[in-house]
Amino acid sequence: MIKTDSIRITPEFLAIIAECDEFKGAWRALGALAPERLNALRHVATIESIGSSTRIEGAKLSDREVERLLSDLKINSFITRDEQEVAGYAETMGTIFEVWPHIPLTENHIKQLHRDLLRHSEKDDRHRGGYKTLPNSVVAFDETGQQIGIIFETASPFDTPRLMAELVEWYIEARETRRLHPLLLIAVFVVVFLEIHPFQDGNGRLSRILTTLLLLQAGYTYVPYSSLESVIENSKEAYYLALRQTQGTIRTDTPNWQPWILFFLQALAQQKRRLAAKVEREKITLATLPELAAQIIEQARQHGRVTIGEMAKVTGASRNTLKVHFRRLVEQGHLTRYGTGKGSWYALP
Template sequence: MRNFDYSKINEIKWDSEILSLITAIYHYKGKTEFFIKQESKKLDQLVENTKNVSTMTSNEIEGIITTTQRFKKIMANKILPRNKNEKEIMGYKEILNIINDNFEDLPLSKNYILQMHKIMLKYTNNPLAGKIKNVQNYITINYADGNQEILFKPISPFETPIALEKICDEFNQAINNFLVEPLILIPIFIHDFLCIHPFNDGNGRISRLLTTLLLYKSGFFVSKYVSLESLIANTKIDYYQALQIAGINWHEEKEDVIPFIKYILGIILAGYKELKDKSFVIEEKLLAIDIVRKAISLKMGSFSKQDICELCPTLSLSSIERSLRNLVQLGEIKLKGIGKKIRYTKLK
């Protein structure tokens, strides 16, 4: 089995792109600190909306879906899950809530990762919930035409418990001793976790939950207000390509993890930029139409209703639709297309 030694990370010479990404993340983190420290109903609404989007998209990446109406009711605890997909969605919601509310007290350890997996699958009656894989598994990508491609062969079930415990120990030691920049260390840990692939099912979802947990514990709260899972879902091909390239020679300890680090840093930076936009749009005393106006001012070229919804999470869909209609009538924006193909452009 390969070895893991995170103390050697500091020996790596990082290129200017990675250093620029890290600098930019800290820059935008600073710009959003005041916004996220406010106490307001709108900020609470933003947190709830982000949890919903993160739960939906993280499961959708794995093909776990239900109807929009049933999803909303499950998230609001208004109905019980009726099939395997909905039970897995409910479990994901539960562990994400635990991370959001208790991240400071949650350890990074093999046993707690197993506990996370158990909670995520608790409603499915899966006998392997919270247990290490019992068969050799593979990292694959599923294409729209139904074809599947094997990207990577993880380590064996026999080696998995030791490897999982080792990467947790290495991460904790590096973080506690301030040996490595957290924004470098977190992607490396997540990449190793995915290459170990400790579970028969649920590795991708657990990796995204771990990303959120480790970012929180390192003081980066962007995923509480912006769904990083959604950003990953929108760039899924890039995600799998970075994972595949970084996995080459992983078993021989000669992997080049830089593509995966750049990908994750890019996602975090995109999240902070989106949070900065949302902090600009969300203000307590603005009318709905003025909030929509501010959102539109951030858009270049044409935009959709969904684009505005993403920037105005505190507004209801009906308020956004009404505001867009009023702005069309006022001659501030122009509507083109019909149905789902409707786009808007600024006129003023």
């Protein structure tokens, strides 16, 4: 049984919820950008989300490396564990973005998302899409890779099916009866899911996939355009601390939900503020730049980098004219130059 009576709705909680809900309501106006601009924002956010979520779990690929890998997902052959995790996360996120209205929260759909998440992972072939059969407590390791202790005891394999059924049933019933604000419901669902740790591996990544799904279904349709995973990666110590402080109390008579809910809401507020700043910057930048300069910025946003030669092919402008625009964009802080001579290229700061 999930006991939420002990949740204290503090003024800080209310202020953050109101801020996110106001942005949700104003998204149509704030996001009144051309479709290609929105696509560029979503492309960048998706790369950040995939890179951050896999790095939180120990992967090493940078956002640039993630983008290069995803530029050719059709290869269907990924050599390293990091590549396999990135490919699976990207494809599962793509599914969420495309069909989120048609994915009901059921145990079967959660298992299907887990299967998709680990589809490229050879190591996880035997257990993907099924609940764990072995204990998977969260452990700490020293610098040599030796286990030095258990940080958190997760649910036993025997208890996992029952606890997952309870969690899904609780969430659906609480959402239908509007027992709590949707953001609080999602926060509780995520921390209980991680406390159960229902799968042998991939629980952290799947929790962030499910967070995106539930936020979209709750009406926060701006979520794909700003990376929540990146916010969490930048606050990883606070993320784990908040999880531990709440997780250890969930099965007691008085669960302490406050640490996790506060972290979760603050992360959502940071995600929203980043997006609001990006949209405003896009409007100001594109409204004040010459058309050719705006095209250069757009090319950099969509592809992560841009060269004078590429823009000459795209626009038909002369290289000398483009050099002037590139130089001004660097001077104005809109672009950063890398390399020298013919090998130089440019990217957003």
